[in-house]
Amino acid sequence: MSEPTVIVVHTGVANTASVAAALDRCGCRHRLSTDPALVRDAPALVLPGVGSFGAGMERLTEAGLVEPIVQRIARRRPLLAICLGMHLLCQGSDESPGVPGLGVIPARVAAFPAGVRVPQFGWNRVDPGPGCRLLAPGHAYFANSYRLAHVPEGWNAAIADHAGPFIAALERGPILACQFHPELSGPWGLALLRAWLDRCAGNTNGAE
C-alpha cells in the first residue's frame, strides 16, 4: 500500500516539531500547510493543538479552515486531532465561553471538577471501548485542564480517569480525536500513529 503525504495544519503555536518527529519515525512523508484546499482534500490530515480554545478557533477562522475541516469530516476523509485539536471539533468549551467550535462532535468541553490538580500532566491509563478499532489499551501522555466528560452520540470512545472518568479519545472510521498526545506517548503512541496511518492508506487505496 502506498503511504499518502500527511498534511499537518500549521497552527503557529502547537508543538508541531514533536508531531513531525513522530511522523518521521513512522516513516511517512508530511508537511505543514494552511492551504484550505489541501486541508479539505489531503488524504491524511493532522490537526494539532496547543494553547487556548478561543485562540485556536481564531487562527482556523483567519486561515479560512473552518469549512474545509467540517467538509472533510462530512466526507469521512482521515483526520487525527490532538489535544486542543480534539476540543476544536466540539461545539464549544468552558475555556472560551461564547466561542463556537467546529461542531463536528456533539459535545461541550468542560473544566475538571474544582479541587483537582490541573493541568493534568503525565501518563494516564487509556481503556478503549468495544467499538474502537485503532485504539489499544495502554498509557498515554496528557497535558490538559479541560476535557469531555461524556461519550458523544455516534462516536466510539476510550476512557481514562482523573478524579472521575473522562474521554481520552474518540474514533469513527478514519477520524481519530485524542485528548492525549500520541506523538509524546512513547512506543504505544507510535503504534497508534502507525495504525491510523495504515487506516489512511487503506482509505486512499479503497476509494480509488
Place this chain on the structure above:
Amino acid sequence: MLSRRLIACLDVQDGRIVKGVRFAALTDAGDPAARGELYERQGADEIVILDVSATPQGRCASLETIRRVRAVLSIPITVGGGIGGVQDAQAVLAAGADKVAVNSAAVQRPGILTDLSGRFGRQCVVLAIDAARRGDGRGGWEVLTRSGTNRTGLDAVAWTGGARALGAGEVLLTSWDRDGTRQGYDLELIRSVAEATQLPVIASGGASGPAHMVEAFAAGADAVLAASIFHHDTMSIQLIKRELARAGLEVRR
C-alpha cells in the same frame, strides 16, 4: 489514574551532558541524544534538558542539542537555560521542545510567565526554582538564579505560591543543597511548596534511589527527577519503576 512520573534530567554544556555537585565541579556524562534514547527505552516518562551554561554566557539553550534529542525521542521534552522571552521560547519549541522552563528570567521579570502562557498555553510553561536553605538561621529557602551563582533573597515558597496566577503550568523544584549529593530530596522543601501551590511539582536534587523517590511522592511531589544516578548507570529506570510499583505507587511500565 495519573501515574507518578519519573523524569531524567540532562544538564548540557557545549553539546555534552555534564554533572556535578551543587552545580559545580562538572564532569562529562555522555551524549544527550544517546542517553536520552536509552532513558526512553528504560521507561523514562519525560526528559528535561537544562543548558547550564546558557544564562551565564548570555545566550539561549542550544537548539542543535534539542533537535538531536527530539529526533530520537517520543516522550515529552522540557528545555531550560537562558530563555528570556517569547522569541527564545518559540525557537526552542520549534526545535522540538514541548515545554520551556524559566528560572532567572522569571525572577527578573515575572511577567515573562504571563507572556509565555498567553502565547503557548500554561501547559507549556514550567517555572524552575533553585532553592537553597537560608544560612542565617531564619529558616526557609531562598531562590538562586544564574545556575546557582546568584542568591536573590526571594522566598522560594512565596514565589511558588504566586506561580499559577502568573501563568506557570508546573513547578520544577531543585534543592541546591541536595543537588548531586545523593542524600535524598529536601522533603521539607517539597512539602512546603506543594502546600503553597495547586500546580504539579517536580522534585529534584539529591536522589540516590527509589526509597528517596517514594519519600518525595509522600511529601507531595507529582513527579521526581534525577540525573547522576542514571548517567553513572548506578541504577536503571526500569529497576526504579519496579520498586516504586512495589511500594504501591501507580507507574507506567
